[in-house]
Amino acid sequence: MPGGRLTQEERSSIGGWLGEGIGYAEIARRLGRPTSTVSREVARNGGPGGYRPEHAHLATAGRARRRRPAAPPAPAPATDPYGRDTVAVREFVEEFAALMARSGMPPMATRVLTRLFATDSASLTAAGLVAELGVSPASVSQAIGVLEELDLVRRERVPGQRRERYTVGDDVWLRAWLASARKNVRWARTAARGVALLGPGTPAGDRMELMREFFARLGDDMAGGLSPATGEPTATGESAPAGGEAPAGDGTAPGSGTAAPGSTATWEETAADAVTVVAALAQSGAALTTGELAEALGWPPHRVAGALARATRRPHLGGPVALRRTPSERWTTAAAPGLLTPGQRRALTRPPEAGEHAPAR
Structure with missing residues (x-):
């Protein structure tokens, strides 16, 4: 037959x-x-x-x-060691993955990411992902490639074995946010080249300039500005101007207010500098010039200037303490706005003693 x-x-x-x-x-x-x-x-x-x-x-x-028929897979336990309903967990993972996929990420990459995030160890091998998701090894490998490119997943070698585990950290969403911010600044830099090519003032050039301004501001709002040289958040929080270059002649690296010439500072480093200068002024209790701060901290003046600029633009870095600049171009600290009533401020402000600079009110 x-x-x-x-x-x-x-x-x-x-x-x-x-x-x-x-x-x-x-x-x-x-x-x-x-x-x-x-x-x-x-x-x-x-x-x-x-x-x-x-x-x-x-x-x-x-x-x-x-040819013997393959043994049927062992049924999944109804609950996990924490007593959670495994079927409900799988349904949640698929629902969460579908929600993320609607934001533009490839569906398989979202399934892998949510499965890792919903795993107590936050890590699985390729074989574990294949078994959990019921997909092919090639699908898992392709999804991992996408997630690594977005800096959402890390590879870790299993001790004593040749296998690797794929891991998500607790800061995965921060990394996703920064990756999105870097993407926005790349859009802005590309649009800036388009403005130069199409011609400022022309209809097409003006449309491209509007696009550049939008993505530059969006990137700046998301990450405090991004370095046109590295794609990392900058020291001062300023977006790259049209053309993608930082102002020249200020003795700093492009897009950075604190890095020495020829170097690049990460957002974390420049934020730490901003916190340091606020702490130094609070410890001093006096109003200091940029030069006096540089001498006290052992830093070059441009690094102090960049840190002051960042602390001014991002006052939340100082916590309950905010920077104040006096009319004589000195810097001091005071309570952040909104923490004390005017009456409390007056009651806590004392006249300066002899030889002491008056704190800013």
């Missing part, structure tokens, strides 16, 4: 017709079988010159006996 296994009688007919020099297509027509069935049967069992019907039938029966 077409589609079923060849019978011993059919194999005998194939052997006889091959001996008569009849081709595969004609043999298949006589048997009512596909030509591919006849050609595979002959190729598996010695070819046109060595086909033996009895031997072919015994060999096929032996192969059938060796």
